[in-house]
Amino acid sequence: MVSLNYHLEKSNSETPYILLYKLLTLNNLISCFDKSMIDQSLVDSIEEENKLILIEEEKAREKAQNLILRFHLNDQIKYIHAKKLDILSDTKKTVMKEFGLSEIKEQNVRIRAFNISITQMLESYFEESKVSKI
Numbered sequence: 263m264v265s266l267n268y269h270l271e272k273s274n275s276e277t278p279y280i281l282l283y284k285l286l287t288l289n290n291l292i293s294c295f296d297k298s299m300i301d302q303s304l305v306d307s308i309e310e311e312n313k314l315i316l317i318e319e320e321k322a323r324e325k326a327q328n329l330i331l332r333f334h335l336n337d338q339i340k341y342i343h344a345k346k347l348d349i350l351s352d353t354k355k356t357v358m359k360e361f362g363l364s365e366i367k368e369q370n371v372r373i374r375a376f377n378i379s380i381t382q383m384l385e386s387y388f389e390e391s392k393v394s395k396i
Contacts, residue, residue, distance in 0.1 A: 334376065335361050350387055 280300075331342045331353070340360045344353050354373055358364070363371065375384035 333357050333361070333373075335363075 327345050327347065329344050329346060331344055333340045333342060338361065340357065342353065342356055342360060344356075350373060351368075354368065354371060357373070358366070358368065358371060372386045374386045376382070377384055
C-alpha cells in the first residue's frame with residue numbers, strides 16, 4: 263500500500279491554501295485523507311477566521327436592515343433611523359415626537375413621499391406597511 267503524501271502551505275496573501283496529493287493504492291482506490299495530519303495551529307487559525315467572518319456577515323446583515331429617513335415639516339428637516347422591518351405607525355410616532363407634534367392626533371398625520379427634484383408630493387403610506395416600502 264502506498265502512503266498518502268500531503269503539502270500544506272500558507273503564503274503572506276489573504277488566501278491560504280492546502281494542496282493534497284493523493285496516491286492510488288494497488289487496487290486503484292483513493293487513500294483517505296487523515297485530518298489528524300493537519301497541524302492544530304492551522305486548524306485553530308482557520309476556525310478563528312471563520313468566527314470573524316461570521317461576525318462581519320452578521321454586522322453587514324444588520325447594517326443592511328438600517329435606514330436613515332429624511333422627514334420634512336414646513337422648513338424643518340429631521341433624520342430618523344429606522345429598520346426596514348419596522349411598522350410605519352411606530353416610525354410615525356417617532357417622527358411626531360421629533361417634530362414636537364404631541365398636540366395633534368396621530369390619526370390626522372400621515373407619511374407621504376416627496377420628490378425633491380420636481381417638488382411634488384407623491385403617494386401616502388399605510389400604517390400597517392413596513393418601513394422598507396418607503
